[in-house]
Amino acid sequence: MREELIMRNVATLVQVKTPKYRINRGLELEDAKKLLRESQNDRLHALYVLALYLGMRRAELLGLRWSDVDLEEGTLQIIQTLQRVKGELQFVPTKTETSERTVPLPGICVRALVTHLAQQQREQAEATAWMDSGLVFTSTIGTPIEPDNLRRSWHVLRKAIGHPETRFHDLRHSCVSLLLDIGVPPHIVARIVGHSDTRVTMGIYAHASVEEQREALAKLEDHLE
Template sequence: MKGSTRKVGSKWQYVVDLGRDSGGKRIQKRKSGFKTKKEAEQALAKMITELNARTHIEPSKTLFKQYLIDWLDSKEHSFSAQTLSLYRSYFTNHIWPVLGNLAISKLTVTHLQRFIVELRNKGLSDTTVKRIYDVVNAALATAEKQQVIPKNVASLVDKPKIKRKEMQIWSKEEVHRFFEVSKESRYYIAFLLALTTGMRQGEILGLPWKNVDLDTGLLSVSQTLSHDGKQIVSGAKTNSSIRTIALPRFVVSELQRHKIQTAKNRLLLGGGYEDCGLVVRSSKGTMGNPSNLRREFIQLIKKAGVPFIRFHDMRHTHASLLLQENINPKVISERLGHSKIQTTLDVYSHVMPNMQKEAAQKFEDAVFGAM
């Protein structure tokens, strides 16, 4: 395979001779715009090498916007409805306005670096910026695998980093104070499950009675309520999130009481009651509303006079209190549904210093105490 370079105006170009087609017409591949002859010769050598090795990928003219649409369509059965909806919002609100009208083959590291800066300038959180970047990275990784592009340029960009915020949790005393004022709340059982099992909000609101075994004191997580509170989603956040959790005896008793009260409400409303089959439900028996739950939570926090935390921080409180009681991190990881124990240790590393001191003291007592 032969090629040559030549000057066209003030720039240089290369031409590669690819032979002739079936009609005898010469086939050539050329590229222009090089500032020097040396640059053109280097690009020519690279092109000939790729063509000989059959590794050359012709630049795609497909717009990144169209590729993202096709990519997400291909993931329809792999992603949950919530994930698909979230990704579409990322596309329309953030990705398409900046990168959508660029050909996927024209995307560069500079484009993506500027894109990340623009996301931050919008005031988005570090977590949101990283999630949007991860979507772009995943789509381009697929494009590289499918040989739509020769290289995923997102893999060459420094990934956005998340500054870990100091975790807000309650002490044992604060947990007790909150429970004292929440006992009469319609959502009391939801708060109780959050603090005693570490379940996520969607897992609690999506928990059916059929998954609760009051005889054995076990419940299983196998579905969630969507963020908008409109549908039950089979499965959980990850495969490891589908799990069985042992309940304290006190919680079993409270669930039994709650079940009896739910049955009484159903009888009182009669035909006006819709039995959704879930543990946490509205006064009319329908699925619990996430917004109402969070609103009630905030009001009870104020009433109890305890530090403000997010609903999700009750999950963190559960794990942190267990670690402080020297419960094996492996057990805690299983209760939370983490795929790896290292995730648990990383997230709750703030508890470790106190555990280190206690371990050192116990070692001293055991080994040197008798001396």
């Protein structure tokens, strides 16, 4: 149509159904606390802290550089991801424009990153060959972490907390649910985790438990009496 070779774009007649995604709210509060405790001795403890507190995607965590982190100001910039493309690990832009964001770091995240940096410096000093990738989360020789290697680390932890079927991505959903549970407005939550629309944010939270529904209806009953 742009070249004026045809008069009508027949592709506009195609009807595409809205895809349905399996959404899991992730870990409840006590299980999230247990994960933080169980991961204390994992060399990637700081990664799990950021996943739970900031709702960062796996690719965002693996692509995070120290140059994107300001420990003094307590901020973190998410501007690239690490993904396997055509069989090779590559740094690519974030998922969407809204995924590129600057997030303030709560104290626990700063402390976890400071400890992680000291650990990484020790690994660098002890390594016979170190590749300085500039990444926050690396292998023991400084190279980018294979996504499958992170999966192996996560599988050990999820079993330890009694959730052998929980996906790593569900930690992102956990962050959203926990923030909404404490009354953080959806548009703020969306900004923290990089959702393009608050409807996506609320879609995760929409799967309320029966007890939550019961509590809500009980409040309405008290209000109407």
